[in-house]
Amino acid sequence: MVLEVVGSDEGTVLRLLRVASSVLARAGIEQPRFEAEILLRNAMRLPDRALLYLEPQRKPSRAARRRFFDFVSRRAAGEPLAYIIGEKEFFSLPFYVTKDVLIPRPVTEHLVEACLRWLRRQEKRRLLVLDIGTGSGNIAVSLxxxxxxxxxxxxxxxxxxxxxxxxxxRRHRVATRIRFVCCDLVASINPEIRFDLVVSNPPYVTAAEFNAVPKEVRREPMLAVFAGDDGLLFYRRILKEASPLLSSDGLLALELNPNTVSAVKELVSQAGFSYLMCLPDLYGQKRVLLAHR
Ligand SMILES: C[S@@+](CC[C@H](N)C(=O)[O-])C[C@H]1O[C@@H](n2cnc3c(N)ncnc32)[C@H](O)[C@@H]1O
Structure with missing residues (x-):
């Protein structure tokens, strides 16, 4: 049905955008025109969305139109935009994403920002960072x-x-400064190594929250999201298994689930961290925890 409506051979850029916007709006997409533009730009393989409007009466090639119809119907069926176009911007850098990784979230930029601020204040010229649960590598690469x-x-x-x-x-030319290790949390990390910074955006969704997550989030890897009944599984494990790897003057930086902040603070204090600070996101919710011994 979607393909029939959008799939006119007569389609100019403007007409394709108009029809796709209405299909996406009917599917409940919040910014239908914007997303239609992104999908068409990708289907036409243009370097910039603005180029669509240079020649609005242009008729994209048959192959580009076919790609566009496919993109629009997948988006209308609830597939996240980032998975369809294979990319998401994070910390002003474009990141490849596939269905195997969590789509980087703007809130995680606060975590990166806080880490960079702390790293800048260090006098050492060699700073060793451990990123646990790196996913698309967005935190590691941005740092x-x-x-x-x-x-x-x-x-x-x-x-x-x-x-x-x-x-x-590799895309951002930092491959020689990042070692990727496939293991359960820190199981394969040499226990003799001490890190200046241990950072993680761990899975933190509770069982109750998981039942209520939007259908788009359900398309993301469950492994990246779900963290046991109380959502604290990974915080507990990181504190037990990874905090011994932190140097005595090092920083622990964790992304927080706003609904479990007090419980996580309690766990961090119990693990022997004396200095604790929680930073808010743009909406005033506590989303970043920084801790020193
Ligand atoms: C919330 S995602 C964070 C991804 C990325 N760092 C980000 O900020 O977007 C959590 C990540 O932890 C990984 N993960 C889950 N269980 C793990 C485990 N036991 N050991 C290591 N990584 C794990 C998942 O595969 C996923 O990539």
């Missing part, structure tokens, strides 16, 4: 791109996610 003294060890239990993360490290 390495923005601080030339940073070396990262980035772990993930998903081999498929690490394939994506390595591509992103």
């Amino acid at each position: 390495a791109v923005n601080n030339p003294y940073v070396r990262v060890v980035a772990t993930d239990i998903s081999h498929a996610a690490l394939v994506v993360a390595k591509r992103n490290a």
Whole structure:
């Protein structure tokens, strides 16, 4: 049905956008015109969305139209935009994404920002960072791109996610400064190594929250999202298994689930961290925890 409506051979850029916007609007997509433009730009393989409007009466090739029809029907069926176009911007950098990785979220930029601020204040010229559950590599790559003294060890239990993360490290020319390790949290990390910074955006969705997550989030790897009944499984494990790898003056930086902040703070204090600070996101919700011993 969708393909029939959009699939006119007569389609100019403007007409394709108009019809696709109405299909996406009917499917409940919040910014239908914007997303239609992104999909058409990708289907036509244009370097910039604005180029669509240079020649609005242009008729895209048959192959481009076919790609566009496919994209629009997948989006209308609830597939996340980032998976369809294979890319998501994070910390002003484009990241490859596939269905094997969590789509990087703007809120995680606060975590990266806080880490970079702390790293900038260090006097050492060799800063060793451990990123646990690296996914697309968005945190590891952003830290390495923005601080030339940073070396990262980035772990993930998903081999498929690490394939994506390595591509992103190569794309942003920091592959020689990031070592990717496929393991359960830090199981394969040499216990003698001490890191200046241990950072993680761990899975943190509780069982109750998981039942209510939007259908788009259900398309993301469950491995990246679900964290046991109380959502604290990975915080507990990171504190037990990874905090011994932190140097005595090092920083632990964790993304927070706003609904479990007090419980996580309690766990972090119990693990022997005396200095704790929680930073809010743009909506005032506590989303980043920083801790020192
Ligand atoms: C919430 S996602 C974060 C991904 C990415 N760092 C980000 O900020 O978008 C959590 C990541 O942890 C990984 N993960 C889940 N269980 C793990 C485990 N036991 N050991 C290592 N990584 C794990 C998942 O595969 C996923 O990539």
